[in-house]
Amino acid sequence: MLDIPGFTGRVITPGDEVYDEARRVWNGAVDRHPGVIAQCTGAADVLAALRCAREAGLLVAVRGGGHNVAGTAVCDDGLVIDLSPMRALHVDPGRRTARVEGGALWGDVDQVTQGFGLATPGGIVSHTGVAGLTLGGGIGWLMRKHGLTADNLTAADVVTADGQLRRASDEDDPDLLWALRGGGGNYGVVTSFTFRLHPVGPQVLAGPVLWPMEDTADVLRHYRDVVAGSAPPELTTIVNLRKAPPLPAIPAELHKRPVCAVQACWAGDLDAGERALRALRSYGRPLLDLVAPRPYTAWQSMFNSAVPHGWHYYWKSTNLARLEDAAIDVLAEHSLRVASPRSYTLLFHLGGAIADIGEDDTAYAHRRAAHNLNINGVWQPGEPIGDQERAWTRDFFTAIEPHRSGAYVNFLGEEGADRVRQAYGERTYTRLRQLKARYDPENVFRFNQNIPPAA
Numbered sequence: 001m002l003d004i005p006g007f008t009g010r011v012i013t014p015g016d017e018v019y020d021e022a023r024r025v026w027n028g029a030v031d032r033h034p035g036v037i038a039q040c041t042g043a044a045d046v047l048a049a050l051r052c053a054r055e056a057g058l059l060v061a062v063r064g065g066g067h068n069v070a071g072t073a074v075c076d077d078g079l080v081i082d083l084s085p086m087r088a089l090h091v092d093p094g095r096r097t098a099r100v101e102g103g104a105l106w107g108d109v110d111q112v113t114q115g116f117g118l119a120t121p122g123g124i125v126s127h128t129g130v131a132g133l134t135l136g137g138g139i140g141w142l143m144r145k146h147g148l149t150a151d152n153l154t155a156a157d158v159v160t161a162d163g164q165l166r167r168a169s170d171e172d173d174p175d176l177l178w179a180l181r182g183g184g185g186n187y188g189v190v191t192s193f194t195f196r197l198h199p200v201g202p203q204v205l206a207g208p209v210l211w212p213m214e215d216t217a218d219v220l221r222h223y224r225d226v227v228a229g230s231a232p233p234e235l236t237t238i239v240n241l242r243k244a245p246p247l248p249a250i251p252a253e254l255h256k257r258p259v260c261a262v263q264a265c266w267a268g269d270l271d272a273g274e275r276a277l278r279a280l281r282s283y284g285r286p287l288l289d290l291v292a293p294r295p296y297t298a299w300q301s302m303f304n305s306a307v308p309h310g311w312h313y314y315w316k317s318t319n320l321a322r323l324e325d326a327a328i329d330v331l332a333e334h335s336l337r338v339a340s341p342r343s344y345t346l347l348f349h350l351g352g353a354i355a356d357i358g359e360d361d362t363a364y365a366h367r368r369a370a371h372n373l374n375i376n377g378v379w380q381p382g383e384p385i386g387d388q389e390r391a392w393t394r395d396f397f398t399a400i401e402p403h404r405s406g407a408y409v410n411f412l413g414e415e416g417a418d419r420v421r422q423a424y425g426e427r428t429y430t431r432l433r434q435l436k437a438r439y440d441p442e443n444v445f446r447f448n449q450n451i452p453p454a455a
C-alpha cells in the first residue's frame, strides 16, 4: 500500500477489495486502471495527494461526481484525487448562499437547499456531480431565470498546481474565479464551491408532453415559433427524441414507442405557468401530457433511472445558433433512425438569463446560442450494438454539421483539442491559455478537456 504522508483518507491500489468499484465511473464504456485512488476527506488530503503525485511524477486525474462521459475522473496508471467522500454542504439562508464540498452531487444540494425553499441552478439528473458540471458552465431547469450554475458561483476554495490552497472570488482572485466559471478542471482542485441561492418552488409546474415521433417536424416548428422563441425566463424546455423509456410515470403501452417529448419546467407562479404552457400542451394530438405541479426535488430526479451508472454511452454534441427549418428536418429524420430503446437526443433551450451576461464575463462562451443538441448513443454492457449506436450518433452529428455553432465543454467526449477550442471560441480560449500558464504552467491538470498553457 502506498503511503501518502499526511493523508487521512482512504488510499486504494490495484488488488484492494474495493479497487474495481472505486475506479468505476458513470459511463460503463470507460475502463481505466489508476495506480492509486486517494479518497480525500478535506482540503488537507487534496494537498497531500497532489504533493505525492507531483513528487512521484504521476499523472493526476480529479474526480467529483464521476459523471463525465469522457471518463476523465479516472486515468490509467496515475493518481486519482477522488473527492467523492467530500459531500457536505452548509446553507446560510440569511445570505442566501450555500457552501458545497467538491465531491457533492446535485441531489445533495437540491435536498438541503429546498429545505429552506431555496435552490441554485443545477443539472437535470440529480446523481451528476456538482464540481464538473459547475466548472464547465452548468445548464439545467433554472438557467433561463437564474443563469448557469457557473454564473451563481461566487467563490471557490482551490488547490492549485503549486500546492497552495487559494480562495477564488471577486475580492480575492477574480481571474481565477473567471477561469473556474467554464474553464473546467484546468486550474486546480476545487475543494468547496459557494453558490448564490434563489427562492424556488417547492412546487414547480413541470413534466413532459409526448407526441408520436412521426410528428417531430411539425411539433418542433410549433415549439420554435410559439414556445421557445418567446418563452419568459421562468420557462425552460428540453426536447427529448427517443423511444419512450419504461419510467413509472409512462403507461406501459407507450414504452418503446418512438416519441417527440417536450419536457417543460416553469419555476414561478403556477397559474402564470399554466397560461404560458397552454400553447405547447394544446398543440396537435399529444400521446401523453404529464405536466403538473410537483416538488422541484422530484422533478430534478425524475429522469435519473433513464441514465443509470454502468451503461455504455457515446455522445456527440453541438450548439445551434438558431433552430432552422433544415435543422428541424435533420432532427426529425435522424431521430427516427434510432434502434436502441436507450439512445436519445436532447435539444436544450438556452437564452434567457444566460444571454443577459456578456460573452467575455466568464469562461463559458457562446452565450447567444439558442440551443444545445446532445445526441446520445446508449447500450448495455455486453449488448452487441455498440458499433451500430456509435454509427447512428456520428451520422446524425454529420448531418447537423451545416447548423453547428460552437460546443459545450461538458458534453464533449474524447474528441481532441479542436473541439475544446470550439467550446470556447478564440478570444476566451486565448485568455484561458494565459491563465493556465499562470496557475498551472506545467499542465499538471491535463487529464481533462485540456487547455494547454500559453507558451
Ligand SMILES: Cc1cc2nc3c(=O)[nH]c(=O)nc-3n(C[C@H](O)[C@H](O)[C@H](O)COP(=O)(O)OP(=O)(O)OC[C@H]3O[C@@H](n4cnc5c(N)ncnc54)[C@H](O)[C@@H]3O)c2cc1C
Binding pocket: 026, 062, 063, 064, 065, 066, 067, 068, 069, 071, 072, 073, 083, 102, 103, 122, 123, 124, 125, 128, 129, 130, 131, 132, 133, 134, 135, 136, 137, 138, 139, 140, 184, 185, 186, 188, 189, 190, 191, 307, 410, 411, 447, 448, 449
Ligand atoms: C446523466 C448525466 C446528466 C447530465 N446532465 C447535465 C446537465 O443537466 N447540465 C449540464 O450542464 N451538464 C450535464 N451533464 C454533464 C456534466 O456536466 C459533466 O459530465 C460533468 O463533468 C459532471 O461532473 P462530475 O463532477 O460528475 O464529473 P467527473 O467525471 O467527476 O469530473 C469531470 C472532470 O471535472 C473536473 N473535476 C471534477 N471534480 C473536480 C473538482 N472538485 N475540482 C476540479 N476539477 C474537478 C476534472 O477535470 C474531471 O476530469 C450530465 C452528465 C450526465 C452523465
